[in-house]
Amino acid sequence: MVGTAATIDLADRRREADQPHSLTVRFGMSNPLRLDAGVDFAPMQIAYQTYGTLNPERSNAILVCHALTGDQHVVNTHPVTGKPGWWETMVGPGRPIDTERYFVICANVVGGCMGSSGPASTNPATGMPWGLDFPVITVRDMVRAQAMLLDHLGIESLFAVTGGSMGGMQVLQWAASYPQRVFAALPIAGATRHSAQNIAFHEVGRQAVMADPDWRAGRYFAEGTNPRRGLAVARMAAHITYLSDAALHRKFGRRFQDRDNPTFSFDADFQVESYLRHQGITFVERFDANSYLYLTRAMDYFDLAADYEGVVANAFRGAPTRFCVISFTSDWLFPTAESRAIVHALNAAGARVSFAEITTDKGHDAFLLDEPELFAIVRGFLDGAAKARGLRGSR
Amino acid sequence: MVGTAATIDLADRRREADQPHSLTVRFGMSNPLRLDAGVDFAPMQIAYQTYGTLNPERSNAILVCHALTGDQHVVNTHPVTGKPGWWETMVGPGRPIDTERYFVICANVVGGCMGSSGPASTNPATGMPWGLDFPVITVRDMVRAQAMLLDHLGIESLFAVTGGSMGGMQVLQWAASYPQRVFAALPIAGATRHSAQNIAFHEVGRQAVMADPDWRAGRYFAEGTNPRRGLAVARMAAHITYLSDAALHRKFGRRFQDRDNPTFSFDADFQVESYLRHQGITFVERFDANSYLYLTRAMDYFDLAADYEGVVANAFRGAPTRFCVISFTSDWLFPTAESRAIVHALNAAGARVSFAEITTDKGHDAFLLDEPELFAIVRGFLDGAAKARGLRGSR
Numbered sequence: 001m002v003g004t005a006a007t008i009d010l011a012d013r014r015r016e017a018d019q020p021h022s023l024t025v026r027f028g029m030s031n032p033l034r035l036d037a038g039v040d041f042a043p044m045q046i047a048y049q050t051y052g053t054l055n056p057e058r059s060n061a062i063l064v065c066h067a068l069t070g071d072q073h074v075v076n077t078h079p080v081t082g083k084p085g086w087w088e089t090m091v092g093p094g095r096p097i098d099t100e101r102y103f104v105i106c107a108n109v110v111g112g113c114m115g116s117s118g119p120a121s122t123n124p125a126t127g128m129p130w131g132l133d134f135p136v137i138t139v140r141d142m143v144r145a146q147a148m149l150l151d152h153l154g155i156e157s158l159f160a161v162t163g164g165s166m167g168g169m170q171v172l173q174w175a176a177s178y179p180q181r182v183f184a185a186l187p188i189a190g191a192t193r194h195s196a197q198n199i200a201f202h203e204v205g206r207q208a209v210m211a212d213p214d215w216r217a218g219r220y221f222a223e224g225t226n227p228r229r230g231l232a233v234a235r236m237a238a239h240i241t242y243l244s245d246a247a248l249h250r251k252f253g254r255r256f257q258d259r260d261n262p263t264f265s266f267d268a269d270f271q272v273e274s275y276l277r278h279q280g281i282t283f284v285e286r287f288d289a290n291s292y293l294y295l296t297r298a299m300d301y302f303d304l305a306a307d308y309e310g311v312v313a314n315a316f317r318g319a320p321t322r323f324c325v326i327s328f329t330s331d332w333l334f335p336t337a338e339s340r341a342i343v344h345a346l347n348a349a350g351a352r353v354s355f356a357e358i359t360t361d362k363g364h365d366a367f368l369l370d371e372p373e374l375f376a377i378v379r380g381f382l383d384g385a386a387k388a389r390g391l392r393g394s395r
Numbered sequence: 396m397v398g399t400a401a402t403i404d405l406a407d408r409r410r411e412a413d414q415p416h417s418l419t420v421r422f423g424m425s426n427p428l429r430l431d432a433g434v435d436f437a438p439m440q441i442a443y444q445t446y447g448t449l450n451p452e453r454s455n456a457i458l459v460c461h462a463l464t465g466d467q468h469v470v471n472t473h474p475v476t477g478k479p480g481w482w483e484t485m486v487g488p489g490r491p492i493d494t495e496r497y498f499v500i501c502a503n504v505v506g507g508c509m510g511s512s513g514p515a516s517t518n519p520a521t522g523m524p525w526g527l528d529f530p531v532i533t534v535r536d537m538v539r540a541q542a543m544l545l546d547h548l549g550i551e552s553l554f555a556v557t558g559g560s561m562g563g564m565q566v567l568q569w570a571a572s573y574p575q576r577v578f579a580a581l582p583i584a585g586a587t588r589h590s591a592q593n594i595a596f597h598e599v600g601r602q603a604v605m606a607d608p609d610w611r612a613g614r615y616f617a618e619g620t621n622p623r624r625g626l627a628v629a630r631m632a633a634h635i636t637y638l639s640d641a642a643l644h645r646k647f648g649r650r651f652q653d654r655d656n657p658t659f660s661f662d663a664d665f666q667v668e669s670y671l672r673h674q675g676i677t678f679v680e681r682f683d684a685n686s687y688l689y690l691t692r693a694m695d696y697f698d699l700a701a702d703y704e705g706v707v708a709n710a711f712r713g714a715p716t717r718f719c720v721i722s723f724t725s726d727w728l729f730p731t732a733e734s735r736a737i738v739h740a741l742n743a744a745g746a747r748v749s750f751a752e753i754t755t756d757k758g759h760d761a762f763l764l765d766e767p768e769l770f771a772i773v774r775g776f777l778d779g780a781a782k783a784r785g786l787r788g789s790r
Contacts, residue, residue, distance in 0.1 A: 037659035136659035196643035196667045197635060203668040204631045206661060207675070211624035213608055229606035236599045237632050240592060245730075248591035254698060262696055264432035264531035266601060266688060270695065272591045273598040280602070293661060300665065301657055303649060332727070335640075 010226055012080070013113065013288060014129060018122050020115025021079035022047040022072055022108070025152050033110065033145050036138040036301075043124065046149045047115025048072050048107035051091065052099035054155070060391055061155045062097055062382075063146065064106040065163030065170035067368075068295050069235075069287055071114040072106045075099075080114075080286050089370055096379040101386070102159065107149050109142040109170075111295050113288035116145070119218070120288040131290055132218035139166070139302045143173045147181070159389060160382060162186035164367030165334060166295070169302050172342065175323070176304060176315035184385040186378060188326045188367045191338035192312045192345065193303040198333060201241055202296040205234030209289050218290050231289045232280030239279045244330040244363030248272060312345035322388070323353040324381040326367075326374065333364040354381065405621055407475070408508065408683060409524060413517050415510025416474035417442040417467055417503070420547050428505065428540050431533040431696075438519065441544045442510025443467050443502035446486065447494035449550070455786055456550045457492055457777075458541065459501040460558030460565035463690050464630075464682055466509040467501045470494075475509075475681050484765055491774040496781070497554065502544050504537040504565075506690050508683035511540070514613070515683040526685055527613035534561070534697045538568045542576070554784060555777060557581035559762035560729060561690070564697050567737065570718070571699060571710035579780040581773060583721045583762045586733035587707045587740065588698040593728060596636055597691040600629030604684050613685050626684045627675030634674045639725040639758030643667060707740035717783070718748040719776040721762075721769065728759040749776065 024047045027033065032042035049072045054061060064074055064087065071078075075085040075092050091097040091104055108116035111134070119134040150158070161174045161182055168190020175185045194202075209215055212230025216223045240248075252272035256262070259269070268274040308314035323346055327339035336357050346353040356377045360366045367374065419442045422428065427437035444467045449456060459469055459482065466473075470480040470487050486492040486499055503511035506529070514529040545553070556569045556577050563585020570580045589597075604610055607625025611618045635643075647667035651657070654664070663669040703709035718741055722734035731752050741748040751772045755761045762769065 132661075136661075193649060195640060196647045196649065196665075197638075197640045199649070199665050200635045200643060200667050200671055201632075203663075203665075203671055204628060204635065207631060207672070208603060208606075208628045210661075211603075211628055212606065233599060233603045233606055233628065236602060237596075240595045240599065243592075245590060245592045245727075248595060252591045254588060254591065254594070266527075266531075266605075266692065268598075270591075270594050270598075272595050276595055276598055277602070297661065332640075 010221055010224070013120060014122075014221060016080060016115065017113050017118065017120035017129070017288070020047040020108070022049055022115050024048070024115060025149060027148060031148070033141065033148065035135050035141050037135045039135045041117070041135060044110070044117045044145065045115065045121065046107050046110075046145055048105060048149060049074060049076060051075055051104040052102055054103040055392065058155055059157065059389060060101065060159050061103045061105060063150070063158050063161040063174070064091065064097070064104055065146075065161065065167035066106060066109065067163065067165040067167050068299065069283065069292075070167070071112060072108045073114070074104065074106045086368060090375065090378065096375045096382065097162070101391070102382075105149075105153070107146055109295065110145045111137040111142070111291060111298060113291040118288070119290035119294055120221070129221040131221070134290070134294065136297060137294060138298050139169045139173050140177065142298065143170055143177055146170075146174075147178060150181070157181050157183060159391065160184040160186060160385060162188065162378070164188040165190065165364065166299050168334070169299065172304055172315075175319055175321045176308075179316075179319040179321055182321045183389055184322050184324070184382070186324045186326065186381065187339075187342060188374075189328060189331055189334045189339070189364055190342065191334050192305060192342055194300050195338075199300045201237065202300055204237055205296060206293050208233040208237070209293060215289060220289070226284075227289045228284040231284050231287070231292060234292060235283040236276045236280045239276060241333045242363060242365040244332065244361055246330060246361040247363050250361065312341070313348035316346055316349035316351050319349065319351050321351065322385055323351060324377065325353060325355045326377060327357050328362065328364070328366040329357060329359045330361045331364040331366065405616055405619070408515060409517075409616060411475060411510065412508050412513065412515035412524070412683070415442040415503070417444055417510050419443075419510060420544060422543060426543070428536065428543065430530050430536050432530045434530045436512070436530060439505070439512045439540065440510065440516065441502050441505075441540055443500060443544060444469060444471060446470055446499040447497055449498040450787065453550055454552065454784060455496065455554050456498045456500060458545070458553050458556040458569070459486065459492070459499055460541075460556065460562035461501060461504065462558065462560040462562050463694065464678065464687075465562070466507060467503045468509070469499065469501045481763060485770065485773065491770045491777065492557070496786070497777075500544075500548070502541050504690065505540045506532045506537070506686060506693060508686040513683070514685035514689055515616070524616040526616070529685070529689065531692055532689060533693050534564045534568050535572065537693065538565055538572055541565070541569075542573060545576070552576050552578060554786065555579040555581060555780065557583065557773070559583040560585065560759065561694050563729070564694065567699055567710075570714055570716045571703075574711075574714040574716055577716045578784055579717050579719070579777070581719045581721065581776065582734075582737060583769075584723060584726055584729045584734070584759055585737065586729050587700060587737055589695050590733075594695045596632065597695055599632055600691060601688050603628040603632070604688060610684060615684070622684045623679040626679050626682070626687060629687060630678040631671045631675045634671060636728045637758060637760040639727065639756055641725060641756040642758050645756065707736070708743035711741055711744035711746050714744065714746050716746065717780055718746055719772065720748060720750045721772060722752050723757065723759070723761040724752060724754045725756045726759040726761065
C-alpha cells in the first residue's frame with residue numbers, strides 16, 4: 001500500500017501510473033496501439049490483475065471491463081486506498097464469476113491512471129507525465145489494447161467478457177470488434193451510445209476540473225499543484241447520477257448531520273451534503289484529474305452505430321456470441337431503455353440474447369452493490385454458457 | 396440598461412443590488428424583517444415591478460413569485476441583460492395572467508441580487524457588500540418580506556399568488572402563513588420540501604462556487620475578483636436538471652458543433668456541450684455568486700411539514716384558499732409525485748383543489764416555456780376564481 005487516503009500525494013500517483021502494484025506488459029515501438037484519433041501509440045503499457053487459473057485448453061478466461069473510475073483491482077486489496085476490490089460481491093471463489101472455475105482478467109483501461117498508459121504516465125520523449133499531450137482515446141481503443149494483452153497472454157478466445165457502465169460499453173465493443181474471440185458477453189447497465197444528458201453531465205465535470213487554477217492546463221504534476229477542488233466537484237456531480245432519487249431518500253432523506261436543527265449556515269447541515277463532500281474528497285486521493293477528462297471523453301464519443309452505417313444491429317450480424325443484457329429499473333444514467341435498445345439490435349442481428357431488467361431502487365451503481373438477483377442471473381448465464389462451451393466441471 | 400452581457404462588471408452588479416432599475420421600498424429599523432434564523436433584519440429593501448392597474452376594491456392583485464435565478468422583471472425588458480422578461484408567455488395583456496384584468500406584482504426575493512436586500516447589497520455598518528455576513532434566509536422569510544410589501548401597497552388580500560419551482564414553494568408558504576390573504580393559489584412544478592437529490596445538486600453548485608479561488612470566502616467585491624468559473628460550473632450542473640433527457644435528445648442529440656467528426660480533443664465537440672458552456676457564461680454576467688448560495692440554501696431548508704408537526708395537511712387546515720396545483724410529466728427535479736403529495740395534503744385538509752399533470756417532454760423548465768395546456772389551465776382557473784370573487788369584467 002503506497003499510502004493511506006490522507007497521505008497519497010502526486011508523487012505516489014505518478015509512481016502508480018508508471019510502476020503499478022500490478023502485472024504489466026509493455027508493447028514496444030514495433031507493436032503500436034493504433035488509436036481512433038489516427039495515432040500509432042507506442043510504447044504502451046497495460047497493467048492488469050488475474051484471478052484463478054487458466055485451464056490447459058485456455059478456454060475459461062473471463063475478461064472483466066471496469067467502469068469510469070474503476071481499475072484492475074477487482075478482488076484484491078487496492079494498493080492505493082487499502083480498500084477491498086470493487087467487485088468482491090461478484091468475483092471470487094464460489095461467487096457468480098467463480099475464480100475456482102474461471103480465469104479472470106481485468107486490465108486498467110488505456111487512459112487510466114493505475115498503470116496502463118494514460119495522461120499520468122511518463123512521456124518518454126520528455127520524462128514528464130503526458131498530461132494533455134496524451135492522445136484522446138476511445139472505447140474502441142481500450143478494447144484494442146485489451147486484445148493486445150490477450151494476444152500476449154496467449155488467449156485466443158474469451159469464454160466471457162463482462163462489465164458495467166463504461167465496462168458495458170467495452171463489452172459491446174468487444175463483441176462488435178472481435179466476435180470470434182467472445183463466446184459470451186454480459187453488458188450490464190450499458191448503452192450503445194452516450195446520451196446528450198450524459199455528455200452534458202460529463203462536460204460539467206470536465207469544466208469543473210478545468211476551472212480549477214491548480215489544473216494548470218493539465219500540467220499540475222510539473223507545477224507541483226493538484227486540482228483537487230475541481231475534481232472533487234466533478235465527482236460530487238457525477239456521484240448523484242450513479243444513485244437514484246429513491247436511494248438518496250432512503251439513505252439520507254432530509255436528515256441533519258450531527259444536529260437536530262439547521263445551523264442557518266453553509267456548513268454541511270444535511271447528511272447528504274456531508275456524504276457527497278466525502279465522496280469528492282476521497283476520490284481526489286485516488287484518481288488522476290486528467291485521466292478523468294480522457295475517460296469521460298471516451299464515453300462521450302462512444303456511439304457503436306456510427307461505425308456501422310448508423311445501424312447498431314450491423315455491429316452484431318453473424319456474431320456467434322451469446323449475450324446476456326442486464327439493466328436496473330432505477331438507473332437513470334443508463335436507463336433500461338438503453339439496454340432494451342441493445343436487445344432489439346441483437347434480435348435484429350439474429351444473435352442469441354437474454355435480457356434481465358432487475359427491479360431495484362439503487363440506481364446505476366446497483367451493478368456494484370449487493371443485488372442477489374443480479375448474482376443469480378450472472379451465475380445462471382455463465383453456467384449455461386460453460387456447458388455449451390464444454391468447460392470441465394460444468395454442471 | 397446597465398450594460399450588455401459581455402460588459403457587465405461587478406460595479407454594475409453592486410449598483411443594481413442597491414439602486415435597482417425597479418420600484419423599491421425600504422423598511423427601517425422600526426419595522427424589521429423577523430428571520431427564521433432568529434435575526435431582526437433592518438433596514439430592508441424590496442425591489443419590485445407591477446403591471447396592470449389595481450382596482451378600486453384592491454381585490455385584483457396577483458403576486459408572482461419568481462424561481463431561484465429569476466427576478467422581478469416578469470414582462471419588461473431586463474435592465475441588466477436587455478432580454479425580455481422571464482414570463483412573457485404567461486403574463487401581459489390578453490395573456491393567461493391578463494394585465495388588463497389583474498394587477499400583477501413581482502418582488503425580488505430577499506437574498507436576491509436585483510435590488511432586494513441580499514448578500515450583494517451594501518451593509519450599512521461597513522459600507523461594503525454584506526457577503527457571507529448576510530443572514531441565512533428561508534422561503535418563509537421571503538414570504539414575510541413580500542407580506543410587508545403588500546402592507547406597504549395597501550393590499551390586504553391577494554386575488555392570487557402563483558409561481559414555479561422556488562416560486563411554487565413560496566406559493567405554498569403564502570397559503571400556509573397567510574391563508575386569509577390568499578384567495579387563490581397556483582403552485583407550479585413545486586414541492587412541500589426539497590428532496591435529498593435536490594439538496595445534493597445544490598450542494599454541488601455551492602461547492603463549485605466555493606472552490607473558485609476568486610470567491611474569496613464571499614468577499615470578491617472587496618477584493619475585486621469574480622468567481623465566474625465556479626458559478627458557471629454550478630449553473631451548468633443545475634441547468635441539466637431543469638431540462639429532461641428527452642428534451643436534450645430532441646434539441647441536441649449527439650450532433651457535433653460546427654463539424655462533422657469528433658476533434659479528438661476537449662473542445663466543445665457536441666452541440667450540447669457548447670450550449671451548456673453558453674448557459675454558464677451568460678448566467679455569470681447577471682447573477683451574484685453569493686446570492687446563488689443563499690437562495691439554494693433557502694430551497695434546501697424548505698420543509699413545510701416541519702413547521703406543522705410533520706404533517707403537511709396541518710399547514711392548510713381551514714384554509715379558504717382555492718388551489719390549482721400543476722406539474723409536468725417529464726420534470727425530474729420536482730417530479731409530479733411531489734405535486735401529488737401537495738394535492739393529497741390539501742385533500743386531507745379539506746381544501747378546495749384542482750390538479751393538472753401536463754404531458755410534456757420539456758422537463759422542469761416547462762413552466763417558463765410555450766405550453767398551451769399550461770396557459771389554458773391557468774386562464775381557466777383564474778377565470779373561475781375571478782367569478783367567485785366577483786371581480787368586475789369576469790366572464
